[in-house]
Amino acid sequence: MPVKSNDIVKFIESRPGRPLSAREIAEGLRISPSQRKKFYRLLESMAADGQVARLKGDRYALPRQPTLVTGTVSVHRDGYGFVSPRDGQGPDVFVPARFLREIMHGDEVVVRVERGGRPGKPEGRIVSVEKRAHSTLIGLYEPGRKFGSVHPADPRLNQPVFVPEGQELGAQAGQVVLVAIDAYPNEFRNAEGHIVQVLGDPSDPAVEILSIIHKHGLPQEFPAEVLAEASLLPEDVQPGDLExxxxxRDLPFVTIDGETAKDFDDAVCLRREEGGTCRLWVAIADVGHYVKEGSVLDQEAYLRGTSVYFPGQVIPMLPERLSNGICSLNPQVDRLTLVAEMVFDAKARRQDSCFYPAVIRSRARLTYTEVHEMVEKQLAETIERYGELHPMLTEMLALSEDLTAMRRQRGSLDFDLPEAEIILGVRGEPENIIKAERNKAHRLIEEFMLAANEAVAFFLGQRDIPLLYRVHEPPDIAKLQAFQQFIAFFNYGLNLEAQGVDPRALQELLAQVEGKPEERTINQVLLRSMKQAFYSPENLGHFGLAADHYCHFTSPIRRYPDLQVHRVLRQALQSGGLPESQKKGLADALPEMGEHTSRTERRAMEAEREIVELKKCQFMAERVGEQYAGYITGVQPFGLFVELKEFFVEGLVHLTTLSDDFYTYEEDRHRLVGQYRRRIFQVGNEVEVQVKNVSVERREIDFVLVDLAVNPADSQEPPKGRRPQRKSKKR
Known part of the structure; x- marks a missing residue:
C-alpha cells in the first residue's frame, strides 16, 4: 500500500527527540525498495510545500509552529512596543519599531513570537490587526501645501495623520483639533483623515480639558433622550414613594464630604447602646428607585460606567437632575435610601446586620474640615454651630478607630500615598499645588463605607446571589521577591512562603516605615507590586483589605457596579428572593458587565491622572529657572526623582546633568554612586534643585541640582587622567 503524507507526518511526530534522515523514515514506515523512489519524491514535495522541514545533513522534522499571541500593543514614544496578552497569561512580547509602521498605540493585534530574546523576554512581529483602538485623535494641526497634518497629543501615537486639502475645517496652524481617521497607516503611507472639530488654542484651560476628554474617549454631553427621561423625574420625594x-427621618443622619462636593450619596448615623455595642446606620441614595433597569438613563449610566473627576470639573455618570438633585442626600429634605444597619461589639466586630429601603432626612451637610475641628481640634466655635451632633461624631470617631485597628490586625493594607490638590484660578489655571490633607474625618467615613460594603457582600454571598464583587488578587511571588530585595537595602525584612505572603506581614512593614524618609518610596514600590483591583462575578476575595467578601455598594451615583449591587440587594430582600431563572440570567450577564466597568474605571483613572500631571506642568512652566528645596523620592538608572517641599510637585534630575562625576546605578540598593568622588544619591536625601525645563506636551518636569547647574548639562567630564565608564552595576 503506497505511503501517504499523513503517514510521514505522524511518524516524525512520534519521534520527537531529533530530526530523522530519509532512510530512517523509510525504514520506520517499512517502505519497500521498489517504493523508495516514490517515497523520496513525496518527501521532497512535502518539504517544498512546508509540510515538513528539511534541515542540515538532509534530515527532516516537523516545521516549528509559530507561537501566536493576541493582545493589546503599547507603543513607546521612541517607536518600539510591547504586546500584552489578552488573557493576561505569559510575558509581554517585545516588538521592534520597524514592525510597528502599520500599528497605532492601543490596537488589538496578533503577534508572532519569532525568537526568545532574553530569558522570559519574547520578541516578535505583528502579523494582523484584530481591532483598531482609535477612530479619532486629538492633536496639533500643521498646514502644508497639498496635505496638512495632525500631530497626536499622545506621544505614543508617534505618526502624524495627513489631512488632504479641503478637509481641514478651517483649522489654523498650532490649533488643537479632533481628526477622524479615514485610512489607517500601512507600509507605504501614514494615516489619513479629516478634521471634525477645531477645539482651539492649546494654552486655553478649557481646550486642555477637552483634549484629554477626547483623547481618552470620555463621554461628554448627555444625549437629548437621556435628559428628556431625567426631566420627567420629580424634584422631591413623593408620598407614594414612602410605601x-x-x-x-427622626434619626440624626449627617453627610461628611469635601468642601467642593455637590453630590452626596451616603449619610451616616450612630448610637451607642448598652454593653458597649454600637449601632451604625449607613444610608445610601436609592438610585435604583429612579433609574430603572433597561431605561435610557440606565443604558447611558452603564456606557459611562463611572463619574470622572477633574480639578474644578466633573463628568457625571448621571445627569445633574439626579446626581445633584433627587438622588443627592441634601440636608433638611426627605430622600430615599437603601440602608445597611450594623451592630458592632466593643472590639468593633460586626455582630449583626440588616438591610432595607428607608426614607431619611439629613441633619447637616458636614465637611471633613468641620468634623476635624470638632472631634480632633475641639474647636469651640464649630462645636457650638453643630452642638447637638458633636457627641455622636465623637462616638463615630471612636468606632472608626476601632474598625481601623481591627482591619490592620487581620492584615488590611493602608498605603500612605498622598494626592495632589490643585488650586485653580478664575480661568482654570493652576494657582497652587498642595498635598491634599487627610485627617481622621476622612478615615471615619472610609471605615464606615468599608464596613457597609463588606456586610452587603457577605449577605448576598451567603445566599448565593450573583453580584459584581470588588476583587483584589494576591500579588505574584516573583514581584514579592523583587520587593523583598528592594526593602533589604533599607534594612527591612519580609518573610515569604511558597504560596506568597501573609498580608499581616505587609501591614507590619508599612507600620515600620511610617514617618521614615523612605516611607513614600516603599509604599509606591509595594503598590506597584500589587495586582489591580477589578469587578468580577467570581468572589476572589480582596487581598488589600484582607476581606473574604467585598463589593461596592456605597456610591451608586457615581459607580455603575454599586447600582447593580443595589438592584440585586433589593431583589434579595423581597419575599422569596431571586428565582433560579433570574439568578442564571444574572450569572450570564455579569462577566461582561465586570469587564466593561473595570475598563471604564481604568479609563477614568488614566484621564484623572493625566489632568493632574498637566496642571503640575503648567504650574511649573511659569517657574523655569527658579530654585527650590526638595528631597529624593526615587532613584533610577537614568536619574533622580525629586519632590519639592514648597509645592507637591515631582521632577527628574537626569543622569546627564550630574556633571561632577561618573555615576553608577547600584540596582540592588537603588542608589547612584560617583565612581571617583563617591558622592551618593539615595531616597530621602535633601537637595536643592533648579527648574531646568518643562514640557507640557510630554508632561515632564526636569530639574538640575543647584550645585551643578553651572556645569554643562549634556556631558560629564571625568577627573583628569581617568577613563570614563558608564554602566549599571549589580551587586
Missing part, C-alpha cells in the same frame, strides 16, 4: 420603607 414599604422604614421611616428613619
Amino acid at each position: 414599604q420603607r422604614k421611616d428613619l
Whole structure:
C-alpha cells in the first residue's frame, strides 16, 4: 500500500527527540525498495510545500509552529512596543519599531513570537490587526501645501495623520483639533483623515480639558433622550414613594464630604447602646428607585460606567437632575435610601446586620474640615454651630478607630500615598499645588463605607446571589521577591512562603516605615507590586483589605457596579428572593458587565491622572529657572526623582546633568554612586534643585541640582587622567 503524507507526518511526530534522515523514515514506515523512489519524491514535495522541514545533513522534522499571541500593543514614544496578552497569561512580547509602521498605540493585534530574546523576554512581529483602538485623535494641526497634518497629543501615537486639502475645517496652524481617521497607516503611507472639530488654542484651560476628554474617549454631553427621561423625574420625594420603607427621618443622619462636593450619596448615623455595642446606620441614595433597569438613563449610566473627576470639573455618570438633585442626600429634605444597619461589639466586630429601603432626612451637610475641628481640634466655635451632633461624631470617631485597628490586625493594607490638590484660578489655571490633607474625618467615613460594603457582600454571598464583587488578587511571588530585595537595602525584612505572603506581614512593614524618609518610596514600590483591583462575578476575595467578601455598594451615583449591587440587594430582600431563572440570567450577564466597568474605571483613572500631571506642568512652566528645596523620592538608572517641599510637585534630575562625576546605578540598593568622588544619591536625601525645563506636551518636569547647574548639562567630564565608564552595576 503506497505511503501517504499523513503517514510521514505522524511518524516524525512520534519521534520527537531529533530530526530523522530519509532512510530512517523509510525504514520506520517499512517502505519497500521498489517504493523508495516514490517515497523520496513525496518527501521532497512535502518539504517544498512546508509540510515538513528539511534541515542540515538532509534530515527532516516537523516545521516549528509559530507561537501566536493576541493582545493589546503599547507603543513607546521612541517607536518600539510591547504586546500584552489578552488573557493576561505569559510575558509581554517585545516588538521592534520597524514592525510597528502599520500599528497605532492601543490596537488589538496578533503577534508572532519569532525568537526568545532574553530569558522570559519574547520578541516578535505583528502579523494582523484584530481591532483598531482609535477612530479619532486629538492633536496639533500643521498646514502644508497639498496635505496638512495632525500631530497626536499622545506621544505614543508617534505618526502624524495627513489631512488632504479641503478637509481641514478651517483649522489654523498650532490649533488643537479632533481628526477622524479615514485610512489607517500601512507600509507605504501614514494615516489619513479629516478634521471634525477645531477645539482651539492649546494654552486655553478649557481646550486642555477637552483634549484629554477626547483623547481618552470620555463621554461628554448627555444625549437629548437621556435628559428628556431625567426631566420627567420629580424634584422631591413623593408620598407614594414612602410605601414599604422604614421611616428613619427622626434619626440624626449627617453627610461628611469635601468642601467642593455637590453630590452626596451616603449619610451616616450612630448610637451607642448598652454593653458597649454600637449601632451604625449607613444610608445610601436609592438610585435604583429612579433609574430603572433597561431605561435610557440606565443604558447611558452603564456606557459611562463611572463619574470622572477633574480639578474644578466633573463628568457625571448621571445627569445633574439626579446626581445633584433627587438622588443627592441634601440636608433638611426627605430622600430615599437603601440602608445597611450594623451592630458592632466593643472590639468593633460586626455582630449583626440588616438591610432595607428607608426614607431619611439629613441633619447637616458636614465637611471633613468641620468634623476635624470638632472631634480632633475641639474647636469651640464649630462645636457650638453643630452642638447637638458633636457627641455622636465623637462616638463615630471612636468606632472608626476601632474598625481601623481591627482591619490592620487581620492584615488590611493602608498605603500612605498622598494626592495632589490643585488650586485653580478664575480661568482654570493652576494657582497652587498642595498635598491634599487627610485627617481622621476622612478615615471615619472610609471605615464606615468599608464596613457597609463588606456586610452587603457577605449577605448576598451567603445566599448565593450573583453580584459584581470588588476583587483584589494576591500579588505574584516573583514581584514579592523583587520587593523583598528592594526593602533589604533599607534594612527591612519580609518573610515569604511558597504560596506568597501573609498580608499581616505587609501591614507590619508599612507600620515600620511610617514617618521614615523612605516611607513614600516603599509604599509606591509595594503598590506597584500589587495586582489591580477589578469587578468580577467570581468572589476572589480582596487581598488589600484582607476581606473574604467585598463589593461596592456605597456610591451608586457615581459607580455603575454599586447600582447593580443595589438592584440585586433589593431583589434579595423581597419575599422569596431571586428565582433560579433570574439568578442564571444574572450569572450570564455579569462577566461582561465586570469587564466593561473595570475598563471604564481604568479609563477614568488614566484621564484623572493625566489632568493632574498637566496642571503640575503648567504650574511649573511659569517657574523655569527658579530654585527650590526638595528631597529624593526615587532613584533610577537614568536619574533622580525629586519632590519639592514648597509645592507637591515631582521632577527628574537626569543622569546627564550630574556633571561632577561618573555615576553608577547600584540596582540592588537603588542608589547612584560617583565612581571617583563617591558622592551618593539615595531616597530621602535633601537637595536643592533648579527648574531646568518643562514640557507640557510630554508632561515632564526636569530639574538640575543647584550645585551643578553651572556645569554643562549634556556631558560629564571625568577627573583628569581617568577613563570614563558608564554602566549599571549589580551587586
